Amino acid sequence: MTRAPIFAAVLLALAACSPSGSGSGTAPTVQAAGAICRPTPVGRQMTGCYLTLTAAADDRLTAVESPAANLVQIHESRMEGGMMMMRELRDGLALPAGQAVALEPGGNHLMLLGVKEPLVAGDTVALTLTFASSAPVEVTATVGQPAAPGADADAAPGAH
């Protein structure tokens, strides 16, 4: 995999971001924070990753890749008949402008499938996030146990 096209795309995006006043038409960006992947269960080659995305303008997370896995899917979790089911979001995940969208346990998440080497706490996982409008974002997730769903990071002194 070559990095040159991504680098060029970032430069183009920056160049396109001229100070022209109104927000529309400028290159949008997405901030990614708090990326974490669960350790792979013994004998299994899949696991979930979580992070928080904030898009500057309306956007959509459309695809994710990782060198650590053969495939990364964007999943939603929902209760069906009292069971937690998960399903791929084939159209990606909507990112409304300025809203922090949390991918967290029990909700939306990234699913690593065909994980090549077992992931243990302390490892890192590179993720490349692709968006409908924004330039791709590369994040490094740490491997560990994510905070409980809905937990307020500020109210959990042990979290990070």
Ligand SMILES: [Cu+2]
């Ligand atoms: Cu899943």
